[in-house]
Each structure stands twice: as structure tokens, then as C-alpha cells.
Amino acid sequence: MFNKTNTWSRRGFITAIAGTGTAMALNPLPSWAFGGIDPKVAAIVAATIGVDTHNHIDVPLDKAEIPGPNIDLAGEMKQSGFSAICMTFALDYQQLSKPGEAYERFLNGLASMDQQLANNGMKRSLNLADLQAAHNNKQPTVIQSVEGGHFLEGQIDRLAVAYARGLRHLGLLHDSDASVPLGDVYTNPPRWGGLTAFGAEVIRECNKLGILVDLTHCDTATVAAALKLSTKPVMFSHTGLDTQLGHNTNMANMMKPRLIGKTEAKLLADEGAIIGVWTHLADSALDYAQNIRALVDVVGVDQVCIGTDTKLTGSYRSPKDKGGFGGPPPGGGQGRRIGDRTNQTWEGQQVGFFYAVVDALLKTGFTADEITKIGGGNFCRVFGAATNG
Helix, strand or coil: CCCHHHHCCHHHHHHHHHCHHHHHHHCCCCHHHCCCCCHHHHHHHHHCCCEEEEEECCCCCCHHHCCCCCCCHHHHHHHHCCCEEEEECECCCCCCCCCCHHHHHHHHHHHHHHHHHHHCCCCECCCHHHHHHHHHCCCCEEEEEEECCHHHCCCCCHHHHHHHCCEEEEECCCCCCCCCCCCCECCCCCCCCCCCHHHHHHHHHHHHHCCEEECCCECHHHHHHHHHHCCCCCEEEEECECCCCCCCHHHHHHHHHHCECHHHHHHHHHCCCEEEECCCCCCCHHHHHHHHHHHHHHHCHHHEEECCCEECCCCCCCCCCCCCCCCCCCCCCCCCCCCCEHHHCCCCCCCCHHHHHHHHHHHCCCCHHHHHHHHHHHHHHHHHHHCCC
């Protein structure tokens, strides 16, 4: 079990990396931070290693389509105000039916992302020092993530391959079971009694290598077992409190199985896990800030982070597949839809995502220091501990 008390000091860590006065001295505001943005908001954004802990970047998973249309990831990140995103993709949007298929998709996705990062002059951050350096140099960066352990197909040695390719954030489960299951998915009927033996092996190997484990999509039994097992801090990157259902009844009914209750939130927080609040069920930045406030009131400001579950760049759909990723016409594209794209999360949004959220958090009563924690400091603390393999 991870012992949060003996492993790190929240107060010392936040003071070291995110004190607004020191950070401002080291990181004067970039020129693009001005232009209709409140200077106080801009100052907080500049002083914070802002991290979106769950952002989908769609790329081809078919070798013949690598690397897909060029994407302006660096431009979108600078507009957003984030220093980093956990750049994720999933392998089970399309049915996995053949042995080795998930692993092939995984490697193809990484190859696509390699090229897109090179095109944008960006690199993956492999540890906390990389994140800090990128922020100090005002260079957008990403933390490589994948949503679901489908690519493992029961072969634990593939984690070392993934680590060598830059993976530092693993979503243990996604919507469908892997060919060798790792645990029970929270939106599916329980089948495995929680965390499986292979799921436990994966967590132990992630702890050993230095890969942050994400328990989103895990049911309560799987979460409880994972928390007891892990020797490093874990996270729940994108969800919301089940008391915050918004104003759209249809959306609330669809998302409610993916929300967590106060009891589970406290269980996670008590074991040192951080919880990311997504943008679903929030019709405005102020609604989103209030959803963050509701979770902070339950678990405390040190255990909450931002995990939008949006896309900074456009959706991609394979020319061969009519369903694809649900994006624009075949061949990919940069189409924008309110609520889907990070920098256009809400109708009438005039500034990048993190700027809008910082402004809303201030209006909701959060202090600059609290915003620095929620905006990225809490994630940095857990990421640093988890990746110290």
C-alpha cells in the first residue's frame, strides 16, 4: 500500500515547484498570454505547471495511414495555457478480434505520435524534471498515456517496451475487457471479482518501472484492490462527483455510471490518489469550477486535478472505416464541435481553456495557491513519485 505520509510532503513540494512569486520571477509572462485576458489570470497561468491529465489526441492506428494529417498540437497547447497534457489514445474504439491486433495498434499509435511531436517541435516528458524544464523554457510538452491495457494481451514484458517508447501513464482499463482482463470495468456487469491476477501483476510492474497507474474505468472492487496493492500513488484522471449532474438530463443519465460517489472519492484520496474533474455535465467554465469545488469539499484541495476528457486537436477517422473515431469526413480533419475541443469547450468561450478555468476558479473563491495545486501542482507531485521507478 502506498504510504503518502512517509513518501512526500505536500506543502514542501508545492512550495518548491509552484509558489507564484518565485515562478513568476523565473517565468515572465509570454507575449501571447496577453490580449483580453485578466493579468491576474495570466499571472497564475504563467506560474503554474498546468496539466490536463486526460486529453485525447487522435492519430492513425493503421500502419498504412501513419502519421495522419498534420496537427497543430503546439499551437493549441499555447492557446490553452496548459504546460502539458497527458496525451492519450485508446485501442478498443473498434473491435479487437485478432491476437496481436491490439499491440500492433498500440505501436502504430506511438509511431504516429512520434511523427506529430517531431512536426510540432515537441518532446515527451518522462519524469518531473522534464516537466519542470519544459515549463521553465515555455515549451509545451506531453506525457504519453494509453487508455486501457489491451495492448499487453497477457504479456507483461510489453510494459518494458512501452516504457522504452515513452509511456509514463497507463489507464488500466477502458470500455471493453482486454483479451486477458485486468479488472472489472465500472460501466459493465462485474465478471472478474475486481482486480485480476494479471491486473495486479501489471500494477506491480508499473510501480517497478515508473509508470503512473490510472484507475479510471475501474469498478469499486478493482479500485479498492489496486489501492491496497500499489506501492506508488495512483490517480483517477477523469470523472466527476455523482452529485453534480448539470442541466442536461439525457447527458446526466448517460454519464452517471461514470461518476464517483463521495465514499469512493474519499477512499481514493485517503490513499494518496488524485482525482481529475472532467468537463462533461458543465455548461460553462463557472459550472466546471463549481464541480471542482464540490469535489474539493469532499476530498480536499490537495487531491483534485484537471482531466478534461476533451481533444486539443481534431478528430481522426480512418478512410477505411465508416465508424472510425466518430470524427469528420474520412481522412481526418480539424473540425471543431463545442464541447469536444479543449479550447472550445463552452459556447462563447473567448480564451484558451486553462485561462477560462482559472478565471472561473477565482470567481468561485479559490486562491491563487489553491488554483496552482488543482491546475497542475497535485498532478506533478503524484507524477514525480510514481515515475521514480
